Amino acid sequence: MKLYFAPGACSLSPHIVLREAGLEHTLEKVDLRSKQTATGVDFRTINPKGYVPTLQLNDGSILTEGPVIVQYLADLVPEKHLVPKAGSMERYRVMETLNYIGTELHKGFSPLFNPATSDAGKEVAINALLPRISLIAKQLGNSDYIAGSQFTVADAYLFVVLSWSAHVKLSLADWPTIQAYLARVAERPAVHAAMVAEGLIKE
Structure with a gap:
């Protein structure tokens, strides 16, 4: 491939x-x-x-x-075990998270990478992202990964998207669990x- x-x-x-x-x-x-x-x-x-x-x-x-x-x-x-068994509720939960990352987080970052976006536009985009990141932090809780103890494909996607925060001046300081999560995923070989x-x- x-x-x-x-x-x-x-x-x-x-x-x-x-x-x-x-x-x-x-x-x-x-x-x-x-x-x-x-x-x-x-x-x-x-x-x-x-x-x-x-x-x-x-x-x-x-x-x-x-x-x-x-x-x-x-x-x-x-x-x-990078994704739960097809047909299981656990699989649908991972799919649910993948869709949320794609539609609410990934696309939410897009204006921040667009040089045509004004400072005011970037502020609007960041303010829209903050509650969505808070929701992810709540979902993560004290778990190692977004679906629990097992690393899944949703973690690969979430790690990439949330890591963009460092490049667009979006602080994750209010979410120490997310900071720890990103560090944990980054350590995987x-x-x-x-x-x-x-x-x-x-x-």
Whole structure:
């Protein structure tokens, strides 16, 4: 499999899951501004949506949308317990969290990365994110991971999105449990390896 990614973008989530799952894969970096891959291919010929993550399967077919990709990858290695069993309420809870991260957190950060967003617009975006982060903190509680004691694909996605706070001047000081959670996830070998591979941290 090949993962098309942009360093530190939401594609870091399936990158982490690939490594947690122990699945063989290659990586190809995408310049999201020029829409060119590292090998000089027009990325839109691979994924007409023009954004990452994009996963090329071994049969050459393409799968897009991060929350779908991570569930697909987790289902390839059920013994890793990266997602609960299909049909179980625990599975639906993870799916529920993935959807919340995608629609309420991920998209909530988007204006903060847009250079066209005014300072007032950024303030509005941050104020909208704060109660959503509070809700996540409440859901996390004293658990090691968002679904309890087991690391799941929802943690890979949540870790990536909440880590963006450091780049957009959104303080997480009011949520020590979230700060501890991010530090805990960052220490996982697969997470560390993915971040090193993307050039986000040093070995």
